[in-house]
Amino acid sequence: MHIDKDLVAASATPIVLGILAEGDLYGYAILKRVSELSGGGLQWTDGMLYPLLHRLERLGHVSSSWGTSEAGRRRKHYAITPSGRATLAERQEQWTVVADALRQVWQSGQRPPLTAEGWA
Template sequence: MNLSKDLMAASSTPLVLGVIAEGETYGYEIVKRVEELSGGELQWTDGMLYPLLHRLEKQGYLLSRWRVGDSNRKRKYYAVTEEGRKTLCEQQQQWQIINQALNKIWRDMQRSDNNDVQFA
């Protein structure tokens, strides 16, 4: 399925903050975790992820540090700040409201479809 760019852009911040809130991590692991969470439907590129990480860091939602990982490669690891956690909580509440509204309208649409309402 091809997801719209608008939907991808709107969901990227809470997804990234949520993944990093699970524990300090680096870019490739973030991409893989998002892919796993979406059942393979979301396949992000470096060109999409790294500008977002830099923006979130500038906004004070993330901290980064260079360190050597398990594979002896130097990587930039990201962690969520307290401000980032507050933002993630706010976004979670906003997404829940949107999700509830969408689910209600879709249920209503299904009921209408089942009643075979036709317009002249």
């Protein structure tokens, strides 16, 4: 399934902050987690994730530190900050309102169609 890029962009910040709220991760692990959470429906690339992580770091929502993997490779690990947690809570509230509105619209599909005079 193709997911519109506007929807991906709108959901990227709360998804990444939510993932980091579970624990510190490096970039590739974040990409894998996004794919897992979406059942493979979201396949982000490095070119999408790293600019987002850098922006979140500039905004103070994420911090980073260098570490070494079990294989000896250096990896940059990302962690959510208190500011990031506050932003995540705010985005969760916003998305709840949006999701509730969408649910109501989709459930109202049983309603007769809207005409120029009102509901048929």
